Amino acid sequence: MQELAVRSEFDYTSETYKDAYSRINAIVIEGEQEAHENYTVMGEMLPEHQEQLARLAKMESRHKKGFQACGRNLSVTPDMEFAREYFSQLHGNFQKAKAEGKIPTCFLIQSLIIEAFAIAAYNIYIPVADPFARKITEGVVKDEYTHLNFGEVWLKEHFGEVKAELEEANQENLPIVWQMLNQVEADADVLGMEKAALVEDFMISYGEALANIGFTTGELMRMSAYGLAA
Numbered sequence: 001m002q003e004l005a006v007r008s009e010f011d012y013t014s015e016t017y018k019d020a021y022s023r024i025n026a027i028v029i030e031g032e033q034e035a036h037e038n039y040t041v042m043g044e045m046l047p048e049h050q051e052q053l054a055r056l057a058k059m060e061s062r063h064k065k066g067f068q069a070c071g072r073n074l075s076v077t078p079d080m081e082f083a084r085e086y087f088s089q090l091h092g093n094f095q096k097a098k099a100e101g102k103i104p105t106c107f108l109i110q111s112l113i114i115e116a117f118a119i120a121a122y123n124i125y126i127p128v129a130d131p132f133a134r135k136i137t138e139g140v141v142k143d144e145y146t147h148l149n150f151g152e153v154w155l156k157e158h159f160g161e162v163k164a165e166l167e168e169a170n171q172e173n174l175p176i177v178w179q180m181l182n183q184v185e186a187d188a189d190v191l192g193m194e195k196a197a198l199v200e201d202f203m204i205s206y207g208e209a210l211a212n213i214g215f216t217t218g219e220l221m222r223m224s225a226y227g228l229a230a
């Protein structure tokens with residue numbers, strides 16, 4: 001009954017829905033592909049965690065395949081060029097951090113910021129998704145929590161040495177996520193995902209992660225406020 005009530009709100013076959021889906025679906029597919037690449041690279045940078053990071057990378061490719069199936073199921077062609085452009089700033093910052101051997105920055109970008117973004121997007125999407133996509137997304141979001149946790153644990157273990165670098169990386173990358181959220185607001189709305197709910201869910205996951213790593217409440221408030229500079 002619940003399912004029928006939710007389903008009747010959306011026409012998943014309308015051109016309006018499919019047009020918005022062509023961008024959101026592409027963003028998710030591109031995000032999963034880049035997450036796969038990022039964890040593969042991080043495994044090379046951290047030989048002692050190579051096996052675990054390779055496992056995360058593999059999960060990301062599975063997610064990508066799942067979301068590609070969601071697009072096909074709705075007869076939507078994902079706009080991959082749009083999605084590559086969408087991620088280009090974060091992608092560039094990750095590549096730069098990697099080239100400079102800045103592992104904490106890599107963790108902040110991929111495991112904290114991008115994972116918290118994914119968790120927010122997937123949690124908010126699940127109740128309004130078509131039944132096929134809902135099943136897939138429910139499975140995926142569980143994995144994303146373990147990815148966020150992996151970054152948290154590593155950063156917590158190295159908190160003393162990485163704290164200053166994390167503050168700098170936060171200042172540089174949090175405003176970018178804010179811009180990304182603004183950019184996708186209209187399309188997300190067509191899919192039934194409210195920006196305010198996305199922001200709230202993102203800040204909960206991200207803030208909790210920062211607290212678990214070792215930041216004080218005052219520090220994480222200040223760090224969160226940098227997002228508003230977007």
Ligand code: Y39
Pocket residue numbers: 024027028030031032033035060063114115117118121144147184188193198
């Ligand atoms: O770790 C992961 O699997 C992350 C790559 C995926 C990112 C997904 C980004 C979702 C943003 C969608 C925006 C819709 C409002």
Ligand code: FE
Pocket residue numbers: 032035059060063118140144
């Ligand atoms: Fe994923």
Ligand code: FE
Pocket residue numbers: 035060115118143144147
């Ligand atoms: Fe992930």
